[in-house]
Amino acid sequence: xxxxxxxxxxxRQRVQTSLDRQGMMQPLGVRLLAVAPGTVTLVMPYSERxxxxxxxxxxxxxxxxxxxxxxxxxxxxAPEGMEVTTVEYKINFLAAFQGGELQATGRVTKAGxxxxxxxxxxxxxxxxxxxxxxxxxxxxxxxxxxxx
Numbered sequence: 001x002x003x004x005x006x007x008x009x010x011x012r013q014r015v016q017t018s019l020d021r022q023g024m025m026q027p028l029g030v031r032l033l034a035v036a037p038g039t040v041t042l043v044m045p046y047s048e049r050x051x052x053x054x055x056x057x058x059x060x061x062x063x064x065x066x067x068x069x070x071x072x073x074x075x076x077x078a079p080e081g082m083e084v085t086t087v088e089y090k091i092n093f094l095a096a097f098q099g100g101e102l103q104a105t106g107r108v109t110k111a112g113x114x115x116x117x118x119x120x121x122x123x124x125x126x127x128x129x130x131x132x133x134x135x136x137x138x139x140x141x142x143x144x145x146x147x148x
Contacts, residue, residue, distance in 0.1 A: 011035050015072045018083065021148065025068065028061065032072075038108035040072035045101045056096040057134070062104075062122055063091050066137040069106035070118035074141045077111040082143040084116060089139035097124040097134060109138075116141045 012035040019025060019032055019042075028049055034041040042065060044050060050061035067089055074084045106120040122135040 008036060011037065011076045015040060015075060018072070018075065019068075022068070024064065028064075030065065030068070033103065034105075035072075035076065037076050038073055038111070039105065040069055040076065041103055041105040042069045042072070043101050043103050046099050051098075054096075056098050057102060057124075059091075059093055062093065062102060062135050063089070063137070065102055065104040066091055066106070066120040066122050066135060067139065069104035069122075070120040070137060070139045071106070071141060073106035073108050073118050073120075074111070074116040077108050077116065078143050081146055083146045084141040085144050087115070087140045087142055089137050091135055091137040093135045094133050095124070097126075097132065100124055100126040102134060114142065116143070 015035050016032055029045045031043050033043045044065045050057055052058040067086055071084055078084050102122055103125055104120050104122045106118050109117045109119055118139050120137040124132045124134045
């Protein structure tokens with residue numbers, strides 16, 4: 001039987017390897033914070049690259065972060081040799097924020113053979129550590145063969 005820490009290390013490496021290949025996430029400064037079976041948390045720092053015209057985090061950046069967090073949560077339960085791709089997602093934006101960072105935690109709701117359903121919660125973390133709800137998302141993904 002595999003020890004939980006080595007299983008988590010393997011999952012973390014699987015997710016990190018995929019994240020490193022995501023060209024869109026690199027200039028946005030997205031980094032992996034936590035990985036466990038069925039759960040992944042990503043962080044996006046505030047910068048001019050992720051803002052809208054009024055200086056707040058752009059909805060597209062929040063949506064991308066939630067999509068990736070949910071997708072990587074799904075990847076932790078996908079069979080070896082498979083990746084996942086998003087079929088659809090729905091997001092609700094709850095509040096706008098500037099500064100600090102966004103943390104998106106994706107969680108698997110249901111993992112089937114053909115589809116995986118996840119949710120993601122996006123939270124703003126201010127410089128003083130105050131946490132505020134920012135967005136919630138639900139998504140459907142499908143396993144696809146890994147091609148790299």
